[in-house]
Amino acid sequence: MKQISLVCTALFFACFISSCGAEIKNKDSMEVEVKNEAKLLRHVVIFKFKDEASEADVNKINDSFNALRDHIPVIQDFEWGLNDSPEDLHQGFTHCYMLTFKSEEDRDSIYTPHPKHQAFVSSLQPHLEKVFVVDYWTK
Amino acid sequence: MKQISLVCTALFFACFISSCGAEIKNKDSMEVEVKNEAKLLRHVVIFKFKDEASEADVNKINDSFNALRDHIPVIQDFEWGLNDSPEDLHQGFTHCYMLTFKSEEDRDSIYTPHPKHQAFVSSLQPHLEKVFVVDYWTK
Numbered sequence: 001m002k003q004i005s006l007v008c009t010a011l012f013f014a015c016f017i018s019s020c021g022a023e024i025k026n027k028d029s030m031e032v033e034v035k036n037e038a039k040l041l042r043h044v045v046i047f048k049f050k051d052e053a054s055e056a057d058v059n060k061i062n063d064s065f066n067a068l069r070d071h072i073p074v075i076q077d078f079e080w081g082l083n084d085s086p087e088d089l090h091q092g093f094t095h096c097y098m099l100t101f102k103s104e105e106d107r108d109s110i111y112t113p114h115p116k117h118q119a120f121v122s123s124l125q126p127h128l129e130k131v132f133v134v135d136y137w138t139k
Numbered sequence: 140m141k142q143i144s145l146v147c148t149a150l151f152f153a154c155f156i157s158s159c160g161a162e163i164k165n166k167d168s169m170e171v172e173v174k175n176e177a178k179l180l181r182h183v184v185i186f187k188f189k190d191e192a193s194e195a196d197v198n199k200i201n202d203s204f205n206a207l208r209d210h211i212p213v214i215q216d217f218e219w220g221l222n223d224s225p226e227d228l229h230q231g232f233t234h235c236y237m238l239t240f241k242s243e244e245d246r247d248s249i250y251t252p253h254p255k256h257q258a259f260v261s262s263l264q265p266h267l268e269k270v271f272v273v274d275y276w277t278k
Contacts, residue, residue, distance in 0.1 A: 041223070042218075042220070042235075042237070043224070044183060044235065046273055079181075079277040079278060080275065080277075080278055081181070081275025081276045081277055081278055082275060082276075083273050083274060083275060084180070084243070084274045084275055084276060085182070085272050085273055085274035086247060087272045089270050089271055089272035090271065090272060090273045091271065093273060096181075096183065096273045096275045098181070104223070108225060131228050132228055132229065132230065132271070133224050133226045133228035133229060134185055134222050134224055134229045134232060134235045135222060135223045135224035136219065136220025136221060136222060136223055136235045137220045137221075137223060138218045138219075138220055139218060139219055139220055
């Protein structure tokens, strides 16, 4: 009888430990959900490079833009790609980048004046024909 | 001695059950990670409305654009917002919408020709001054 009682106690702990895991898991899911529903500030940057810009120049720019995340942690997310629209409504622009911030302050007071961002902008200028920028808060 | 052995066995099961939970959790995280890393097709649509377009016209358009998701399930995600960029590089455009698809086929063969989308485009035309569209695969 004492043995059964001991086994039951141990199994109770097994269930307890297991249910703790489940609770932690639910908490994680909840956090992900809350994060997904939070409003985010998108910063959409669209480039057309000069015809003289080499593939190496453009690749270097893309890598440098992507690398800003490592230096400026207020960049919550970064993605980019080449224009792929079959509609002819892109005014010749070819490269689209989307950065995500949590606040205008992060964008204006930390990202924009950051020395790494400023250096990137300077390195970019000789190769750019035109730029289009639009930012918005997600709804 | 036998009791200690029984407790050890039960505790072994406790650890086993607990580690199973951890494994399942890791599998979930892995799936989330894989999903996040999957390439997505972004469809960025930017509008400037005519000065004559009333607030009611614009609100109706925003609601109709958002509602397309209910009718066209290949739209994986939809978000939009008003331009908020302090840089003057937006050419007067004011409304930015981002739709997400999983494939060019979903966009070109299902979304674009869909009667609900076509009706939306027709309802839009009288109020639009200009449109800018750029699509890209996320990297």
